[in-house]
Structure formats: structure tokens, C-alpha cells
Amino acid sequence: GAVVSQHPSRVICKSGTSVKIECRSLDFQATTMFWYRQFPKQSLMLMATSNEGSKATYEQGVEKDKFLINHASLTLSTLTVTSAHPEDSSFYICSASVLSPSGKPNEQFFGPGTRLTVL
Amino acid sequence: GQNIDQPTEMTATEGAIVQINCTYQTSGFNGLFWYQQHAGEAPTFLSYNVLDGLEEKGRFSSFLSRSKGYSYLLLKELQMKDSASYLCAVSDSNYQLIWGAGTKLIIKP
Numbered sequence: 001g002a003v004v005s006q007h008p009s010r011v012i013c014k015s016g017t018s019v020k021i022e023c024r025s026l027d028f029q030a031t032t033m034f035w036y037r038q039f040p041k042q043s044l045m046l047m048a049t050s051n052e053g054s055k056a057t058y059e060q061g062v063e064k065d066k067f068l069i070n071h072a073s074l075t076l077s078t079l080t081v082t083s084a085h086p087e088d089s090s091f092y093i094c095s096a097s098v099l100s101p102s103g104k105p106n107e108q109f110f111g112p113g114t115r116l117t118v119l
Numbered sequence: 120g121q122n123i124d125q126p127t128e129m130t131a132t133e134g135a136i137v138q139i140n141c142t143y144q145t146s147g148f149n150g151l152f153w154y155q156q157h158a159g160e161a162p163t164f165l166s167y168n169v170l171d172g173l174e175e176k177g178r179f180s181s182f183l184s185r186s187k188g189y190s191y192l193l194l195k196e197l198q199m200k201d202s203a204s205y206l207c208a209v210s211d212s213n214y215q216l217i218w219g220a221g222t223k224l225i226i227k228p
Contacts, residue, residue, distance in 0.1 A: 042220070043219065043221045044206070049215075107167065108216065111161060113161045
């Protein structure tokens with residue numbers, strides 16, 4: 001159980017275009033979804049936290065007008081990178097969180113990630 | 120400020136045992152997670168500790184001492200497939216995960 005999917009797994013786009021990444025919890029309803037970015041050989045960097053039906057909370061330094069997050073339902077969140085530039089090339093990972101029966105308050109289940117390359 | 124420290128890189132031999140340490144200073148504590156991440160892939164859950172002591176799960180064990188702000192992940196009977204980065208993350212008072220930078224574990228034959 002607790003499977004999270006991400007689509008697409010890999011995308012290459014031209015500078016200035018927008019890219020949408022979908023994150024879905026397949027077999028559970030996620031209380032919260034998280035978006036991370038990871039540059040090569042670095043750890044995960046939290047970009048934003050989103051709860052269904054409310055605005056996302058962005059981390060300091062993350063431009064909310066550039067990284068648009070929509071959390072329309074308990075099973076779907078989308079991240080849109082607007083006017084992408086080469087420096088936005090990175091590995092984007094989403095995760096979904098729910099109170100588990102075992103009592104873990106916020107175990108996060110990760111999607112497989114999306115490799116974005118902006119030319 | 121909040122801080123998670125773990126070694127950047129470790130090397131071990133196939134079949135041996137390795138211990139990866141993690142120390143933390145956070146505002147509040149609601150548990151500590153260990154995740155495994157292979158290159159180019161998303162992290163996968165390994166263990167969760169919220170009480171002091173050792174949690175054993177097959178070849179992997181995780182230990183926590185809340186008074187010392189310290190945890191370790193113990194990997195036994197190392198296999199080549201265990202080569203990966205191991206991430207320590209602490210859930211703070213707001214249930215937000217604070218991530219360590221990860222420890223890259225290299226297994227040699």
C-alpha cells in the first residue's frame with residue numbers, strides 16, 4: 001500500500017516554456033503533499049507543502065509565482081514550473097503524507113521523481 | 120536553528136557491518152526517520168524511531184537516544200545493492216521533516 005506516482009518521469013523542454021508535473025497517491029488519501037527538489041549529490045530541499053483545498057506553503061527562497069502548486073483533491077497535486085530556465089534543471093520529487101494506523105505522525109511516501117532538463 | 124549532522128561518505132566491505140550516525144538539534148521531536156536513496160531514484164522508507172532504543176528489521180536496525188539527540192542506522196551482512204545514500208530526517212514540533220544531507224555508502228567487494 002501507500003503508492004505514490006509521478007508523471008512524467010523525465011522531461012526535456014526549451015527555455016521559457018512551462019512544465020507540469022503530476023503527483024498522485026494511488027491507494028490512499030493524502031492529508032498533505034510535499035514537493036522537493038534535489039540537485040546532483042545534494043540532499044532533498046523542501047520547496048513547498050500543500051494541503052488539499054488550500055494554498056501551498058512555500059519555503060524561504062522558493063518563488064511561488066514560478067513554482068505553481070495546485071492540490072485539487074486528496075489524491076492529486078501538481079507542480080508547474082513556469083518559464084523554465086536551465087538553472088531549474090533538477091530532480092523534482094513529491095511525497096504524500098497521512099496519519100498511519102501505526103501512529104507515525106507524518107511518514108512520507110515518495111513518488112519516483114521527475115528529471116527535468118531545460119535546454 | 121535546526122540541524123541534522125551525518126557523515127558525508129562511508130566505505131565498507133561486502134558481508135561486513137556498518138553503522139551510520141546521525142545527530143540532531145531540532146525545535147521539538149516527533150520521531151526520526153531513516154530513508155535509503157539510490158542514485159537517480161526517490162527515497163524509500165527504512166525505519167522510524169520515536170522512543171529510545173533499538174528497532175530491528177531484518178538486516179537493518181535503527182537506534183535512538185533522545186537525551187543525546189543521536190541515532191544510528193546499522194546495516195549487517197552488507198550486500199552490493201546496499202550502496203546508496205542514507206538520509207536521516209527528524210520530525211519537529213510542527214511535524215515538519217528536517218532532512219540531513221545524507222551519507223553516501225560505498226560497498227566494496
